[in-house]
Each structure stands twice: as structure tokens, then as C-alpha cells.
Amino acid sequence: MLLWLWVCPMDDILELGLIDLETWCLARGLKKFTATQVFQWLYQKKVTSFAEMTNVAKQARAVLSEHFIVGHLEITERYHSTQDGSTKFLMKLVDGRTVESVLMPQKGRLTLCVSSQVGCAMGCTFCKTAEMKLVRNLTTAEILGQLIGAQRESEQRISNVVMMGMGEPLHNYEAVIQAVNRMTDPKALQMSNRKVTVSTVGLAPEIERFGLDTRVKLALSLNATHEAGRLEVMPVTRKYPLDEVLAACKKYTTLTKHRVTLEYVMMAGVNDTPEDHKRLARIASVFPCKINLIPYNPFPGSPYQRPAESSIMDFHKYLADRHFQVNIRYSKGLDIMGACGQLATR
Numbered sequence: 001m002l003l004w005l006w007v008c009p010m011d012d013i014l015e016l017g018l019i020d021l022e023t024w025c026l027a028r029g030l031k032k033f034t035a036t037q038v039f040q041w042l043y044q045k046k047v048t049s050f051a052e053m054t055n056v057a058k059q060a061r062a063v064l065s066e067h068f069i070v071g072h073l074e075i076t077e078r079y080h081s082t083q084d085g086s087t088k089f090l091m092k093l094v095d096g097r098t099v100e101s102v103l104m105p106q107k108g109r110l111t112l113c114v115s116s117q118v119g120c121a122m123g124c125t126f127c128k129t130a131e132m133k134l135v136r137n138l139t140t141a142e143i144l145g146q147l148i149g150a151q152r153e154s155e156q157r158i159s160n161v162v163m164m165g166m167g168e169p170l171h172n173y174e175a176v177i178q179a180v181n182r183m184t185d186p187k188a189l190q191m192s193n194r195k196v197t198v199s200t201v202g203l204a205p206e207i208e209r210f211g212l213d214t215r216v217k218l219a220l221s222l223n224a225t226h227e228a229g230r231l232e233v234m235p236v237t238r239k240y241p242l243d244e245v246l247a248a249c250k251k252y253t254t255l256t257k258h259r260v261t262l263e264y265v266m267m268a269g270v271n272d273t274p275e276d277h278k279r280l281a282r283i284a285s286v287f288p289c290k291i292n293l294i295p296y297n298p299f300p301g302s303p304y305q306r307p308a309e310s311s312i313m314d315f316h317k318y319l320a321d322r323h324f325q326v327n328i329r330y331s332k333g334l335d336i337m338g339a340c341g342q343l344a345t346r
């Protein structure tokens with residue numbers, strides 16, 4: 001069924017893609033190009049009301065505002081890091097729940113870390129969001145709303161998006177695919193496919209679909225180099241064993257010719273041993289990839305410690321000496337609880 005047939009009154013207009021909006025406009029006796037005009041106002045000028053869409057016919061604006069709201073998430077709190085210039089936003093959803101997004105300036109780019117769910121069902125033991133359990137999925141409009149809202153706050157253009165905030169993006173598959181495709185749509189947010197990355201803990205069936213449904217990049221949150229270790233920190237391994245996840249990633253790289261980014265949160269004494277060095281090198285040889293080593297960010301009550309700097313450097317050297325593309329990613333926003341694995345709201 002076409003989307004416009006089941007759009008309820010006062011739905012958020014950001015839910016609709018261009019074709020659906022064109023179809024909706026035609027069905028209401030409006031011109032097809034009204035949809036393109038509305039898209040420009042929403043995604044390029046980032047307005048918050050139909051009244052501001054001054055080149056759209058008055059009658060069309062009236063019809064649109066009878067049926068839709070122009071969604072925007074209310075930013076209720078801002079936390080600015082004094083250490084690295086990053087900002088964590090607390091964004092309020094229509095039902096009063098909140099999600100967090102983190103804006104991170106880096107050399108020559110501005111990256112937004114976006115949430116896909118309120119809470120998360122995956123239960124990773126190193127992650128504060130897991131304590132919330134899954135409250136609900138975000139809609140496409142709410143995912144896009146974080147980016148549009150954060151962009152309104154910044155004079156510099158947000159150049160990169162990482163879907164690594166609260167939630168497991170591939171557990172909210174349809175909404176996330178629509179949102180990332182809207183981010184990269186030349187008629188919508190016009191971002192480069194190479195600058196949008198979706199991270200997963202390893203939902204193998206969705207990894208295989210991902211390469212067919214979008215051109216944006218994939219990151220696998222690996223975090224352990226063997227089955228038992230992964231099971232300890234990421235319970236999802238019970239459903240999708242490591243071999244199955246790696247096979248899905250291999251298929252993804254064959255299909256798309258893209259590399260996968262392997263995210264590896266380093267926890268002292270848990271996954272930073274010399275055996276881990278060797279096993280990670282073996283895993284990284286299975287398909288084209290690059291590796292991000294992420295020193296663990298503790299939070300109050302967290303069961304793990306960050307490894308010593310020497311352990312981080314040893315791991316990096318082992319992989320770099322064997323010609324893997326490897327980076328150490330020190331998380332931003334540590335002093336505002338905005339770093340990797342620290343996001344959670346009440």
C-alpha cells in the first residue's frame with residue numbers, strides 16, 4: 001500500500017519521501033511540484049512551519065497544514081564539553097520521551113552521532129543505554145529531526161553522520177533505511193553516501209539486506225575476537241554467532257564493494273591481550289575493512305576499565321605493522337557523558 005493512503009491526520013511531514021509526497025499532493029488536487037518546493041523548505045532551508053514556505057501556494061499550505069505538522073524535536077538541554085568542543089543535545093519527542101545526539105567537531109568536519117531508538121534491547125554490558133532497555137523505536141521523522149535540529153544550532157554544515165547513538169539501528173531497520181536514504185537524497189539533505197555510517201552489533205540478516213537497500217557505510221561493533229568473549233559483552237551473539245555475522249559482512253562487502261569499519265571498544269584485561277591482537281588480525285583478513293580501536297569510556301557503576309595507554313598503542317602497532325588500516329578513536333564528549341557507550345536518558 002502506498003504510504004500516503006495511511007498517513008493519519010497531523011502526521012509529521014518528514015515521514016514522507018518525495019514520491020509519496022508527490023502522490024499525496026496529486027490525490028488532494030495539488031500540483032506535483034508542490035512536493036519538491038516543500039522538500040526544499042524542509043531539508044535545505046530547514047523551516048519549522050508551512051507558513052514560512054512562501055513560494056508554496058497559500059491554498060496548498062492550508063491543505064498541508066490540515067494534515068501534517070512540520071516536525072522538529074525540541075532541544076531541551078545542551079551540554080558543552082570544555083575538553084573538545086563537542087555538544088550533547090537532549091531532544092524531546094512528541095510523547096515527552098527524550099533522546100540524545102552528540103555534535104563533534106573534528107579536523108575539517110563536523111559529525112553528528114544520531115540515535116535510532118529510545119533505549120536499546122541489545123543489552124551490551126559495556127553500554128549505559130542498555131540499562132534503559134528498549135522503550136520504543138524512533139520514527140524516520142524523529143531520526144531526521146535530530147540532524148535538522150542540530151544543524152539549526154550550528155553555523156558550520158554538519159558533514160558526517162554516524163548512527164551510533166542510543167539504540168541498535170538495524171533493530172529499527174525500515175525507519176533507519178528511510179532516514180539515511182533521505183540524508184543522502186540530492187533532493188533532501190544532500191549528504192555524501194561516504195559520510196553517513198550505520199553501526200550494528202551484528203544483526204546478520206539485516207546486514208545482508210543493508211547493502212541492497214542503501215549505499216551508506218556500515219560499521220560492525222565487534223568488541224571481542226572470539227565467540228565466548230563476544231557472548232560476554234554482547235548477548236546478541238546468542239542469536240547471531242560471530243561466524244554468521246562475519247559471513248554476512250563478507251557478503252555485504254562483495255555486494256557493495258564497500259569496506260566495513262570494525263569498531264573495537266578496548267576494555268582492560270577483557271579484549272586487549274596478545275591473543276586478541278592475533279585473532280583480530282585474522283578476522284580483519286576475512287573481508288575488506290578498516291579497524292577503529294576505541295578506548296573504553298567508563299560511566300558510574302560500569303564494570304570495565306579503560307586499558308593503559310601502552311596496551312592501546314601495542315594493539316595499534318601489532319595491526320599497523322601487518323598493514324591493516326587501523327585508527328585509535330578517542331571518544332569526544334567524555335566530560336559531558338556524551339562519549340561512545342555513555343548515552344542514556346531517564
Ligand code: SF4
Pocket residue numbers: 120121122123124127128129130165166167168201341
Ligand atoms: S552498544 Fe549500541 S547496541 Fe549495544 S546496548 Fe548500547 S546502544 Fe544498544
